[in-house]
Amino acid sequence: MSTLEENIAKAEAYLARFRKDGVLNHIAGEAIPAADGTTFDIISPVDLKVLAKVAHGKAADVDRAAQAAKAAFPAWAAMSGDARKKLLHKIADAIVARSEEIAFVECMDTGQSLKFMAKAALRGAENFRFFADRAVEARDGKTLRADGQVNFTSRAPIGPVGVITPWNTPFMLSTWKIAPALAAGCTIVHKPAEFSPLTARLLVEIAEEAGLPKGVWNLVNGLGEDAGKALTEHPAIRAIGFVGESRTGSMIMKQGADTLKRVHFELGGKNPVIVFADADLERAADAAVFMIYSLNGERCTSSSRLLVEENIYDRFTAMVAEKAKRIKVGHPLDPETVVGPLIHPVHEKKVLEYIQIGKAGGATVAAGGTKFEGPGGGCYVSPTLFTGANNQMRIAQEEIFGPVLTAIAFKDEDDALALANDVQYGLTGYLWTSDVTRAFRFTDALEAGMIWVNSENVRHLPTPFGGVKNSGIGRDGGDWSFDFYMETKNVAFATKAHAIQKLGG
Structure with missing residues (x-):
């Protein structure tokens, strides 16, 4: 087991790139600064010193990311479930390969202990593998028979979606939202929490290095009142998946109302x-x-x-x-x-x-x-x-x-x-x-x-995750995730002639 001093040295090596280059947005496959060139500082909760300067995305950056996600959507949605499965497994493999880097960066960015963060990256890889295996059947539906009729249901990805993740365990929670969206065939604009954006940058980088097409996954850093608001109001974004405070969830619902956005909220608790x-x-x-x-x-x-x-x-x-x-x-x-x-x-x-x-x-x-x-x-x-x-x-x-x-x-x-x-x-x-x-x-x-x-929180990934009252709307996990990221279509076939009312003749 490494000592604290050895771990600090490793963390500093992993953080060096962020200290030098800052944390950029990632849009259409490019790592880019904010359109207006502005940044904000993030600090380490360990010593309150600045960890990095972060691109301060705003409406123009969100628009560029949303348009990139919209442009990438047709080809990504058309990819076979089996091809998406293989790609998501490659992303999972790449997460495992960089799990130490992810854990050390997350510890210094959030203050969470290595005791738990050492497993967070591996849990994120498990999320990708779980939904990768379900990508093949994501479009499947049911056959429903009636007298003289057969109904076939199927599902299709809803379109570009916005994902807004919290600061507490940002890497794992990002994978929990993004993996099913990608498996469903959606493209993404991700806005991580401003307090802890570092591993979100690592994650999109890992995905594209594993072969994810440019524009499928876009990252915009920023504050809730500018980047977050622009994302929830953008007409090209069809749905918002959000993890965070209940009051913020209420604001997002109001902001998305004019564009009739579907929302999924995992909010607060007093359990x-x-x-x-x-x-x-x-x-x-x-x-x-x-x-x-x-x-x-x-x-x-x-x-x-x-x-x-x-x-x-x-x-x-x-x-x-x-x-x-x-x-x-x-x-x-x-x-x-x-x-x-x-x-x-x-x-x-x-x-x-x-x-x-x-x-x-x-x-x-x-x-x-x-x-x-x-x-x-x-x-x-x-x-x-x-x-x-x-x-x-x-x-x-x-x-x-x-x-x-x-x-x-x-x-x-x-x-x-x-x-x-x-x-x-x-x-x-x-x-x-x-x-x-x-x-x-x-x-x-x-x-x-x-x-x-008679148990603590022991998660079984196929089960539904979500709350009632002020704790949220909707469920994640298993097939419930696809219910959010996909639209259901029903096609009815007549199997015999039936009486049709004659009007006007």
């Missing part, structure tokens, strides 16, 4: 992990800790509310607190680090403000609750657990998106369900119980798009 007294408490505690403190708590599926049956509440929260206190906070490239620095000083300030809100509201800090003085002086926050909380507190209702867990006691099954559902979000839920009948009852009534019983 409960519900622990009954009959659960395997040690496993439940490990899962709860993993789902809130891994990835710095900066994940939409984090279990940020801990609902515990009252007769085991003190015992269970003490278990969680002890585990939280033992978590190593440190440099993201330290192989032992679990929690690295948060993405940006703006976000660190938000998380620390919520910790103060929790204290002021009367909750007890059972672990953490402070800024952590980590190496480099960056955006470090200690893994935090609040106990003695209630569901009306802001820390129980609002998405903090950091390593902060709020524990609330419940009396019985009905009380647990009421607490779990009493938020504006409904992305995921985690239920721990040994009572099978309770598990069926509870999951049936829990308002969430995805629920894991």
Whole structure:
């Protein structure tokens, strides 16, 4: 295993190109600056120093990218599913070949620890392989028979699409959106989050080096209010896939309304992990800790509310607190680090403000609750657990998106369900119980798009991914992704003569 010093040296070698040349847009196969020549700086959350200058794309750049995607669409859509399958597997191979570079760059760009980012690139390759294998059958439909009629359904790619990805695990989430779009036959304009754009540049570069035709995949960096708005309003873009905050999703829906854009939103969450007294408490505690403190708590599926049956509440929260206190906070490239620095000083300030809100509201800090003085002086926050909380507190209702867990006691099954559902979000839920009948009852009534019983978030790629209420619209994964990126057509054939009404004769 490499040491921290060795890893930092490797990261600096990988980052040298960005420090020297900046982060360019990528349109119609060309790496180019913004049309007006402007840039913005991105900083590393480790030491707050500038990592690179990034092309500041705006409406003119988005228009150029959208036109490139429109021009490339007919040939890409006409390519056979088998040919797309082979090409997407080549992209996956190339991702694996550069997985270390991707991981190291992502660690320094986002603050996420190498412990998790080392696997993120490989997960991205798995996404490409999964949808590559389904590209062959993406157009397939059904045969539906009626009396005197046979109906054939088929699917076709919707056209150029916009993909807007978040800053928390940008590489993996970009592949999760882009791989099915390409497998379906769509062309793409990708706008990554402005806080962490580096691996998006690597990804499009990898794809074209693997043989992806120019113009099929275009990248425009920029801010939400300029590049993002231009993308969601552009008439050549037929759909927007977005991962991010619920408020931003609402804005995108409004901006895309005039052009009747199809939208797919994976938005925020305030997800409960519900622990009954009959659960395997040690496993439940490990899962709860993993789902809130891994990835710095900066994940939409984090279990940020801990609902515990009252007769085991003190015992269970003490278990969680002890585990939280033992978590190593440190440099993201330290192989032992679990929690690295948060993405940006703006976000660190938000998380620390919520910790103060929790204290002021009367909750007890059972672990953490402070800024952590980590190496480099960056955006470090200690893994935090609040106990003695209630569901009306802001820390129980609002998405903090950091390593902060709020524990609330419940009396019985009905009380647990009421607490779990009493938020504006409904992305995921985690239920721990040994009572099978309770598990069926509870999951049936829990308002969430995805629920894991006696498990942390273990993703199975063919299953649907998405939420209800303010947590999103639509589903990703398996065939559900193709439902978004493709249009369905039905053709009806008469198989015998039938009576046709005669009008005017």
